[in-house]
Amino acid sequence: MKYVTLNNGVKMPILGLGTFRSKDEDAYNATLHALKCGYRHIDTAWIYGNEKAVGKAIKDSGLNREDLFITTKLWNTHQGYESALKAMEESLDNLGLDYIDLYLIHWHKSYEKSIESYRALVKLYKDKKTRAIGVSNFNIHHLMNIVDNFDIAPMVNQVETHIELQNHILNDYCTENKIQLEAYAPLMSQDISKLLNNEVMIKIAAKHKKSVPQIAIKWLIERNIVVIPKSINNSRIESNFDVFDFNLSEEDMLEIRKLNKGNKIFPEFDNVEF
Numbered sequence: 001m002k003y004v005t006l007n008n009g010v011k012m013p014i015l016g017l018g019t020f021r022s023k024d025e026d027a028y029n030a031t032l033h034a035l036k037c038g039y040r041h042i043d044t045a046w047i048y049g050n051e052k053a054v055g056k057a058i059k060d061s062g063l064n065r066e067d068l069f070i071t072t073k074l075w076n077t078h079q080g081y082e083s084a085l086k087a088m089e090e091s092l093d094n095l096g097l098d099y100i101d102l103y104l105i106h107w108h109k110s111y112e113k114s115i116e117s118y119r120a121l122v123k124l125y126k127d128k129k130t131r132a133i134g135v136s137n138f139n140i141h142h143l144m145n146i147v148d149n150f151d152i153a154p155m156v157n158q159v160e161t162h163i164e165l166q167n168h169i170l171n172d173y174c175t176e177n178k179i180q181l182e183a184y185a186p187l188m189s190q191d192i193s194k195l196l197n198n199e200v201m202i203k204i205a206a207k208h209k210k211s212v213p214q215i216a217i218k219w220l221i222e223r224n225i226v227v228i229p230k231s232i233n234n235s236r237i238e239s240n241f242d243v244f245d246f247n248l249s250e251e252d253m254l255e256i257r258k259l260n261k262g263n264k265i266f267p268e269f270d271n272v273e274f
């Protein structure tokens, strides 16, 4: 496993399991199977409704807590100072954990809400309820609001990133400000057929004797971007993790770069109505 080091020195596995739309038994089985296969990083969120199932799988895995990296997220309706502090307690209780590894503001709602919520995250970080804090669905202008107002910069920004939405400029800004970019929907989520049928990706996958999803995941790892593909299927959980025995060439990377279209599957961050 490859790790990235966050701006506070915490090490984060570059590859983890996503759990969006994984419900109850599926979330439990997928998390447990992933942990058996060698995953040490699980991404959940209060709004996914599966924190309890993920927490039970963590417990049943028998792994040492300090070897795991668990992310959860502050939901939009819980934004604000006091409500964020309370929301963290609920997530910890759901997960059955004393602390989490990364707590993210799930979506930008307003500049004011971001400030209030981030103030709570800083307190939670200082109180050691979470080893790292960050944001999700933030563009450069949303990040600047935090960077300009706090001594502690976000450690991570989790955003939709895949072959059709490559986020080069956002990633450059994040790198300059020591904010780790993390890719959600790396397999294009519900539009995965666009990825699986992409001819350039099919050609590169055949060359490396790998699958298209494996190339999509490795391309992000080569860019030093944390990646959290979701699956509830055991063999796909395994194959998504089997990406450390080959490297993409510079030519492969350039070919994939040309696939960027700025195509978003999830809402534009300034337009969320939930």
Ligand SMILES: NC(=O)c1ccc[n+]([C@@H]2O[C@H](COP(=O)([O-])OP(=O)(O)OC[C@H]3O[C@@H](n4cnc5c(N)ncnc54)[C@H](OP(=O)(O)O)[C@@H]3O)[C@@H](O)[C@H]2O)c1
Pocket (backbone or CB within 6 Å): 017, 018, 019, 020, 021, 043, 044, 106, 136, 137, 158, 159, 183, 184, 185, 186, 187, 188, 189, 190, 192, 213, 214, 228, 229, 230, 231, 232, 233, 236, 237, 239, 240, 266
């Ligand atoms: N911060 C945010 O706002 C936000 C938003 C979206 C997602 N996320 C996080 O990012 C994670 C990943 O994003 P995502 O779940 O939207 O999409 P994704 O990981 O890009 O794609 C998941 C889809 O791909 C399928 N799949 C997985 N591996 C496959 C493989 N090897 N071959 C063929 N199909 C495969 C899955 O089906 P099966 O399960 O049947 O394999 C599922 O339908 C989420 O689970 C969540 O943890 C965060």
